[in-house]
Amino acid sequence: MKKKTLSALSLSAFCLEVSLFLRAGISVSDGIHMLKSDKNDKASQKLLDALFDAMENGSSFSDAISQVGVFPKYMFEMVVLAEKTGKLENTMRSLSDYYARQSRLSVEIKNAVFYPVILITIMLVVIAVILTQVLPIFNNVFSQMGAQMSPFALTIMEFGQVLSAASTVIFIVLGVIIALLVLAYVIPSVRMTFAEFFRNILGDMGIFKRISSARFAFAMAVAMESGIDIQDSFLMATRVADSRGKLLTRAQNCNLEISQGMKLSEALTHFGIFSQKDNRMLSLAQKTGTLPEVMHVIAERSEEAISDEISSLIAKVEPTLVILTSAIVGVILLSVMLPLVSIMATIG
Numbered sequence: 001m002k003k004k005t006l007s008a009l010s011l012s013a014f015c016l017e018v019s020l021f022l023r024a025g026i027s028v029s030d031g032i033h034m035l036k037s038d039k040n041d042k043a044s045q046k047l048l049d050a051l052f053d054a055m056e057n058g059s060s061f062s063d064a065i066s067q068v069g070v071f072p073k074y075m076f077e078m079v080v081l082a083e084k085t086g087k088l089e090n091t092m093r094s095l096s097d098y099y100a101r102q103s104r105l106s107v108e109i110k111n112a113v114f115y116p117v118i119l120i121t122i123m124l125v126v127i128a129v130i131l132t133q134v135l136p137i138f139n140n141v142f143s144q145m146g147a148q149m150s151p152f153a154l155t156i157m158e159f160g161q162v163l164s165a166a167s168t169v170i171f172i173v174l175g176v177i178i179a180l181l182v183l184a185y186v187i188p189s190v191r192m193t194f195a196e197f198f199r200n201i202l203g204d205m206g207i208f209k210r211i212s213s214a215r216f217a218f219a220m221a222v223a224m225e226s227g228i229d230i231q232d233s234f235l236m237a238t239r240v241a242d243s244r245g246k247l248l249t250r251a252q253n254c255n256l257e258i259s260q261g262m263k264l265s266e267a268l269t270h271f272g273i274f275s276q277k278d279n280r281m282l283s284l285a286q287k288t289g290t291l292p293e294v295m296h297v298i299a300e301r302s303e304e305a306i307s308d309e310i311s312s313l314i315a316k317v318e319p320t321l322v323i324l325t326s327a328i329v330g331v332i333l334l335s336v337m338l339p340l341v342s343i344m345a346t347i348g
Contacts, residue, residue: 006070008103010044015075015096022089029055061088074219077236078226085227094222101218101303105211112310116317123325130332131160132167138336153335207309213273214302216251221295230264230291231255264291274298 006014021031029052036048047068054064062079065071075095082091135149135157142149149157163170216237223233238251250271257267265282268274274282278298285294 004070005072006047008099008106011071011075012096012099012103015092015099019089019092019096022092028061028088074236074239078222081223081228082226087226091222091226094225098218098222101299102215105214105303105306108307108310109211112314115314116321119318119321119325123321123328126325127328127332128160128163130329131156132164135160135332135336142339147339150335150339153332153339156332156335207306209272210302210306210309214299214306216273217295217302218299221292221299224292224295231258234258 017035018028018031021028021034026034032048032052032055036045036052047070050068051064054067055061059067060083062076062083065076065079078091078095079088082088135153138153139149139157148154220233220237223236224230228236234251234255238255250273254267254271254273257270258264262270263283264286265279268282269276269279281294281298282291285291
């Protein structure tokens with residue numbers, strides 16, 4: 001049975017702790033021993049015990065990570081290369097930053113989806129109650145007065161009756177949807193399946209494309225800082241950002257052009273991995289040998305832009321849904337109330 005991969009936040013904290021041990025001149029094995037002696041953190045006790053036991057039995061840090069089975073493949077590959085190049089401390093700090101960014105981005109995406117879903121649910125419930133419960137009451141009032149509601153009100157009331165008749169099926173469908181959402185929230189594998197599904201559909205569009213590009217930039221920066229050459233860094237970053245989607249196709253074409261002599265900056269912008277405004281910065285970085293730093297800058301700017309876009313989207317969606325709900329409810333009630341007021345005025 002495949003073990004559950006650690007969350008991005010847990011990975012960030014672990015990588016930071018390892019980098020701090022190494023900076024202080026403490027070996028990874030001794031540092032993990034110090035951590036596992038903390039009895040207050042029982043949640044990670046088994047993981048630390050497994051890592052320490054593996055290293056005590058002669059395994060390297062990267063082998064111990066592989067044996068435990070809760071760390072992502074990208075982290076394992078980066079640690080292997082860092083051990084070979086002697087840059088484990090820098091790599092672990094960079095990985096800590098990388099997973100911290102992934103955690104923040106995931107939270108922002110969840111918030112961007114959660115609030116609109118709640119508002120849409122409330123809107124649908126309010127409209128359903130009006131159609132199935134309120135309008136029939138008004139219809140009885142009109143019938144007692146020897147009148148009839150407007151054609152529009154009758155039409156939507158009939159639609160409400162259809163919904164009421166199909167309420168059992170609707171509740172079953174909603175129950176299945178809610179169950180799937182709960183499973184996606186609780187079980188990481190299910191959540192990853194949903195994420196993969198939407199990434200395959202929307203992964204090359206709008207904000208999803210920019211998220212992939214930001215991940216690519218940061219992963220490539222971390223790889224180059226660990227002493228990996230540009231082409232290998234490029235391939236590793238591609239696997240991290242989008243292992244099967246459209247970014248992979250563009251990256252493969254880009255890598256082919258680079259191998260045939262095209263400049264990295266031109267290839268990255270030509271195939272749409274980065275925007276044209278990044279071309280000049282990338283070109284200068286190649287000439288000055290500061291490509292990892294520039295990749296970090298591009299990733300940071302991309303993530304800031306994504307965060308601003310998500311915040312802006314939420315700010316627009318919430319009032320839009322409130323206005324839409326108010327308008328729909330208002331139109332329905334006016335279609336009933338205006339004829340009723342007219343009848344009452346005639347009677348008076």
